[in-house]
Amino acid sequence: MRPNRHTPSPPAVALLASLAACAGSSGARYQDANMDFAAVRNVAVMPFQNLSRETAAGERVRDVFSTMLMATGAMYVTPTGEVQRAIAKGQIQTPTALGTEDVVKLGQMLKVDALITGVVREYGEVRAGQASGSVVALSVQMVETATGRVVWSAASTKGGVGLGDRLLGASGTPMNQVTEAAVDDLLNKLFK
Amino acid sequence: MTSSTSFSSRRAALALAALALTACAGAKAAAAAAPAGAAGAPEGRRGLATRIALLPLVNLSGQTVSLKELQEGLEAELLTRGLAVAGGGAVDEMLARHRLRYTGGVDAVMARAAREELGADALLVAAVTLYGREGSHGFGMSMRLVSSQDAPAILWMDEAARTVDDTPGLFDLGIASGIPELMREATVRLTGSLVAALSGSGPAFSTCPASGRHAPRVRYRGAPSTPAAHPAVAVLPFVNQTGRLDAGDIVGLEFIRELARHREIRVYEPGVVRSELLRNRVVMEGGVSHETARIALGAFEADVIVAGYVRTHEESPVPRLEFTVLALDTRTNKVVWTSTSYNRGDEGVFFFGAGRVSTSTELACLMVRPVVDGMIAAWRARSSP
Numbered sequence: 402m403r404p405n406r407h408t409p410s411p412p413a414v415a416l417l418a419s420l421a422a423c424a425g426s427s428g429a430r431y432q433d434a435n436m437d438f439a440a441v442r443n444v445a446v447m448p449f450q451n452l453s454r455e456t457a458a459g460e461r462v463r464d465v466f467s468t469m470l471m472a473t474g475a476m477y478v479t480p481t482g483e484v485q486r487a488i489a490k491g492q493i494q495t496p497t498a499l500g501t502e503d504v505v506k507l508g509q510m511l512k513v514d515a516l517i518t519g520v521v522r523e524y525g526e527v528r529a530g531q532a533s534g535s536v537v538a539l540s541v542q543m544v545e546t547a548t549g550r551v552v553w554s555a556a557s558t559k560g561g562v563g564l565g566d567r568l569l570g571a572s573g574t575p576m577n578q579v580t581e582a583a584v585d586d587l588l589n590k591l592f593k
Numbered sequence: 594m595t596s597s598t599s600f601s602s603r604r605a606a607l608a609l610a611a612l613a614l615t616a617c618a619g620a621k622a623a624a625a626a627a628p629a630g631a632a633g634a635p636e637g638r639r640g641l642a643t644r645i646a647l648l649p650l651v652n653l654s655g656q657t658v659s660l661k662e663l664q665e666g667l668e669a670e671l672l673t674r675g676l677a678v679a680g681g682g683a684v685d686e687m688l689a690r691h692r693l694r695y696t697g698g699v700d701a702v703m704a705r706a707a708r709e710e711l712g713a714d715a716l717l718v719a720a721v722t723l724y725g726r727e728g729s730h731g732f733g734m735s736m737r738l739v740s741s742q743d744a745p746a747i748l749w750m751d752e753a754a755r756t757v758d759d760t761p762g763l764f765d766l767g768i769a770s771g772i773p774e775l776m777r778e779a780t781v782r783l784t785g786s787l788v789a790a791l792s793g794s795g796p797a798f799s800t801c802p803a804s805g806r807h808a809p810r811v812r813y814r815g816a817p818s819t820p821a822a823h824p825a826v827a828v829l830p831f832v833n834q835t836g837r838l839d840a841g842d843i844v845g846l847e848f849i850r851e852l853a854r855h856r857e858i859r860v861y862e863p864g865v866v867r868s869e870l871l872r873n874r875v876v877m878e879g880g881v882s883h884e885t886a887r888i889a890l891g892a893f894e895a896d897v898i899v900a901g902y903v904r905t906h907e908e909s910p911v912p913r914l915e916f917t918v919l920a921l922d923t924r925t926n927k928v929v930w931t932s933t934s935y936n937r938g939d940e941g942v943f944f945f946g947a948g949r950v951s952t953s954t955e956l957a958c959l960m961v962r963p964v965v966d967g968m969i970a971a972w973r974a975r976s977s978p
Binding site for chain 2: 460469477488
């Protein structure tokens, strides 16, 4: 019997399944419809909570996020040292998970319109057979300092073992480039 | 602005030192014969300010290094090249008298003491930046000449670093026998560079080739609010977030040398910056803050402060370096540059190891240059009419 023209062949199915499995997820997004984001000119990026095994992952991702956000020219990002000083001066116990009072207090101390908080859920190398690749998964929130409300939230996952890596046994894209791709994805969601 | 640290005074001091070198060139034998610590030009020529005080070496390599042996070798080489050197016991006594322990930089107290007590018109600061016993053995050293004025200025700065098998050449004839040979090579090269700079035949500040591959991938750049013709820049200590000791100091030195290379920039001697930070009890635990900027402006009138974080600094199996740098305008407290750089020594190397960067020192130079060039391009654009 002649096969149906619309039924993909088994190799094509395998290829599509591999691609679907390897592609980075662009993640979800929430944006407050009533918020005027054009009014947000100064922000402070708080230390990111690190749930990965890499000890410095939170600082690395925060650093890339701060620089790339500033490079957009849309917002001014307060220097990390100044944020650290405000955290110490304001006696904020858990700067990675802020309560409403802390947000308002930090907003007044740093003179910023919003705070950015984040969670690095995954950061490191993943293996699939002989191939390996870098993967980053992070979630970021923007909290308005005047009210302490979350006005924007998004998540992104990038990297992993691609088809080319599987076929060639390559080590994949460097960690820094994967981080940049994830942050770029998040910024696209912020400015969309 | 502190006028004594201006570019014109730096040139004047360099010219004076060059004159001194010319004057004492004939006194090579006499200088070599003089006892350690008291070596100098003949009495009749001392009025020309002919002496360099060699400070005890600083170890930034994170490894145990026989500094005494290296110091003796360096002092002997300087004397051989005809320079009038105050070193060894005389410098140690001067440091002890003034209770000066830090020899990685020159502050006003040290400069005055060297000038008045040793008759030195400049101080030579040397630091071992690489002493690798893992993988390919390597050695690196950074040196700078600082004037003994009340506001010390950097007159010359250079560095040398290599591993034993950097340039194997035909039949591996270029492979060095070990670290002692690399030490000798570095000493000879750096003292040669110093003499060339003093005599006017070589550059005062060396650099490495410009490399687009080592430029930061993520960056933001602005311009100082009040552009000066010769902006004064203070490089603050970089926060070291690596497991390697003193990695922040090494990257900081690279920025100082690269900034000082640009004639329109006035760079503060790190010893002066350190002294002011200590005097004002500034602790930069989490990095540079607005308070640091205010102090830098108030204490030594810096227009811009440069600081950052070093996150990766590895030598073996392949040099890897990652740092973030941030420049802050002290008058507005605004960030005028921020970038993150990450590179490996084997990037873009495909055949026979051609183009491989063998030491983290060389990698740092390649990575810092595009950052500084980018910063200065932004400042130039703002200051031009």
